[in-house]
Amino acid sequence: MTLRRKLLFFPALAVGIAVLFIAIKSRPDVPVKPAQSKARAVDVITLQQSDIAPVVTGFGRVTPKLTWQAIAEVDGKVIYRNPALEKGRVLPAGTELLRIDPTDYQLAVAQAQADVSVREVRLAKLELDESNLKTTLAIEKRRLALSRDELARQKNLRQKGLISQSDLDNEQQAFLSQQTRVQDLEAQLKVLPDEKRITESELEASNLALEQAQRNLDKTQIVLPVDSRIAEVNIERDQVVTPQQVMVIAHGLGAVEVDAQVSIHDMQTVFDTLNGDHSEGFSRKLHQLEASVNLSSGSFKEEWLAKVARLSDTVSLNQATVGVILEIALDEEQKQGIAAQPSLVNGMFVKATIEGKPVAHWVIPERALRGDKIYLLEDGTLKVVPVTILFRRGESVAIAGDLKAGQQLVLNDLLPAVPGMELRAVTLNGDVVENNAVNGEAS
Incomplete structure (x- = not known):
């Protein structure tokens, strides 16, 4: 039994070797993978x-381009105050804001007018006197010529013994009297131009006094010169104002400005794009730059086109920034405050964007x-x-x-x-x- 099992081992081994050989021969060749390139x-x-074009940003506050102050130039009591004169109210040009009691100034105007009339009458009288004196002088000169001829005739008759010495003396006296009259008239005519010049100077001074009195009277009425938004009111009715007192401050509505603080380095980069054009001055080159102003508050964002007007006169050494003045024109709706978006008003903090020329x-x-x-x-x-x-x-x-x-x-x-x-x-x-x-x- 044991011998038979030993004899069966060899045939089984031969079969296993044959199966392994067949399996190896029948297995497909493994493809050879080429070496990968090392290039990235x-x-x-x-x-x-x-x-x-370079674009730089800066920040600044909105200020009105035009600030108008109603400064009292005369003193007196305020007798009228416009009911619409309130802070924040938009008023058109020509609106009367205040009126100061004009009584004293009306009296000064009347007095000045009276002085002018007196000088004018006096000057007219002098001109008439001059005309009359010239006419009278001409007549008296003719009389003097006749008297001279008559005196010569009397002398001739006296030499012939035809008249008495008393008659000659009377004629001589008449000639001297006529000569004195002519000389008086000539003296008056000689002095008359000086009197006219003095009167004309007095008339000119009276006219100037009248103009000054009229200006003072006009200054009692405070009228808004341009469309403006009232910023400050420092006067009430029945108050007494004194010269140089600021009564009202108003901001013009035509345009606003932003003094945007921009990095000196960034602004130099923008300026470098303008250096290639030497046909225009630097101030005109600034107008070639494009700019805008942005207002952002929460979810609200709005943008306005702006113009680079000029550079500020100061540089912030601590922040290394230069001030660039941007000007923003407002349309009629923004002026009146009825636009869909809020208008740019004094004190708003905004972001400014400035774009150079493409290079x-x-x-x-x-x-x-x-x-x-x-x-x-x-x-x-x-x-x-x-x-x-x-x-x-x-x-x-x-x-x-x-x-x-x-x-x-x-x-x-x-x-x-x-x-x-x-x-x-x-x-x-x-x-x-x-x-x-x-x-x-x-x-």
């Missing part, structure tokens, strides 16, 4: 210049910037290039450096980034690269 897959875009720069996406360096794909390898960041706008960055149009900019963040490492572009400008053999070549 990256996304690239073509580097090129494009026009981009050609190397512009790359923010995600392609690695600190102060960028990655380029050249000849299938990585090249790290240092750049200077000029400014940012949204997700784009304007840079400067040793760059050429057509170079391929790597968008991926490579860790580690070793210059010269192999790269493989899988997308170019957003499109899938089908032939990787062109990797690293300018498209």
Whole structure:
């Protein structure tokens, strides 16, 4: 029994070996996997210049462009106060706000008018006297000529003994009297122009006094010069005002201004976009900049277009900011305060945005910037290039450096980034690269 079991072991072993051999022979060959490339897959875009304008922001408070103060120039009691004269009320130009008692000033006007009339009458009388004196002088000169001739005739008769000496003396006396009369008239005519000049000067002074009295009378009525919003009222009816007292403060509705504080560095970046144009002065260049003012409060947001008017005269050394004066014109609805959105009023804190002129720069996406360096794909390898960041706008960055149009900019963040490492572009400008053999070549 034991011997038979031993003899059966060898046939079973042979069958097992045969089955194992058949299984090995019939097994399919395992495919050989080729060695994978070591090049890193990256996304690239073509580097090129494009026009981009820097945008800077600042903050400031709204102030009215025109502030009008009703300052008393005369004294007296206020006898009228407009019922609509209240803080915050919008009033049209020409509205009478206040009236000061004009009695004393009306009396001064009447007195000045009387003085003017007296001087005018006197000047008219002098002119009439001058005319009469000239006529009288002409007549008296003719009489003097006749008297001279008569005296000469009397002398001739006396020499012939035809008249007495007394008759000659009487004629001589008549001639001298007529000569004296003519001389008096000439003296009066000579003095008359001086009297006229004095009277004319007095008349001019009286007219000036009348104008001053009339101006003082006009100053008793306070009238709003422009459409305005009342900001402050410091007077009531029956109060006595004195000169230089501020009675009312009003803000013009035509436009408002914002003194936006902007970083000096950011503003210099904006100014650099204007330096290429030397045909206009700097103040005119400022008007080429585009600006807007934004008001944000909770869920409410509103924007107004603005104009860069001028630069402030001071620089904040602590904050390193410069003031940029923006001017915002208000439409009629905003002036009256009936617009759908709130109007810009004094004291509002707003955000200002200033945009420079578009200038050609190397512009790359923010995600392609690695600190102060960028990655380029050249000849299938990585090249790290240092750049200077000029400014940012949204997700784009304007840079400067040793760059050429057509170079391929790597968008991926490579860790580690070793210059010269192999790269493989899988997308170019957003499109899938089908032939990787062109990797690293300018498209």
